Amino acid sequence: MMLYTIDDVSKLTGLSKRALRFYEEKGLIKSKRNQANYRVYDSFDLDRIQTILFLTAFEIDLATIKVILNDPDFDLLSLYETHLGSLYEKRQQLDLIISNLTLTMDAKRRNEPMKDTDKFKGFKQDLVYKNEKLYKKEVIEKYGQEAYESSKKAFLNMSESDFNRFKTLEESLFEALEKASKATGALKDTYMQEIYLTHKAWITLAWGYYNEEAHLGVCQMYLDDERFKKHYDSRKEGFAQLLLDSVKKSLNR
Known part of the structure; x- marks a missing residue:
């Protein structure tokens, strides 16, 4: 079996020797010792290091990584498949922002106005990506796939003026x-x-339609789901509840 020194592994992985020693201190990897008492690593160790690099790239904390590495039944392939899909979506979003920025820079260099339809493509898609990452599952479960896709389409098709109004309304x-x-x-x-x-005007722009029951339901979801609640209560404690109370009062519910 091929054995690698810490210098070899550092060159192969791009990790510093300090990082490799740190992983060893945390129990994520365990080097062996050769006859000269130097650290050596085999292919199994390199597999673990590769896994660590993937999982840290997925923003998984080291304590969880250690549990995953030490669980022989953990389904790494499924985890990789899930994150691969997210990475493709993120790459698509980055490509849109790069394209948006390139168009903007080209227009400024030529001292020409951009087409209104081109100005906000990347930014709107970025908001959609972030919202999908956090809330897509819950929204589909509550309102259905068709309503979700319709809302997403309406948001992406917003004009420049509507997008500016959307931000101002918030x-x-x-x-x-x-x-x-x-x-x-x-x-x-x-x-x-x-x-x-x-808020009615804001969600009408976001969804492309308005429905009282849906409005009331989404405000209840803001309060019930800690991630939504945090968005409002981070500004001031009680804002999520106040929003729901305001909608209920205005709709006489």
Whole structure:
């Protein structure tokens, strides 16, 4: 069996010798010793190092990687297949942003205006990619594949003006939530109505249609799902609940 020194492995993998020693300290790999008491590695060790590099690229923490490496029944192939699909999607998104940036730079060099349809392709696709990564499964389970695809299509087909309005509406929503959180009585009711109308306009742009039940349902999901809730409550604790209450009040639910 071929044996490799730590220098050999460092050259093969691109990892520093310090990194290899660190992996050994964490119990992820275990070198052997030759007659001169130097670290040596075999093909099995190289397989483990390759796996570590893949899993760290997938942003899996070292403690979990150690569990995976030490579980002979763990289905690495399925994990790789899942992440390969995500990597292809991410590459497609990066290609869109690179294309978007290249078109923008070319237009600026020529001192010519860009086509409105070209200005936001990469940015809109980036938002779609991030949302799919976080929420796609839950949205499809709640509203169905057809509704999800229709909403995605509507969002990607937004005009420049609609996309700018979409971003402005989200900031206006947070401003209204902030005002309502500090107000009382009739003034609070006014701001809650503003919250409802602003969010209604925002989701109508995002979905391409409006439905009261769906609006109420998605606000409930914002509150029930910690990932959605964090998006609102990171601005101020209680914003997700306030949004739901505002929609319920305006729809008399």
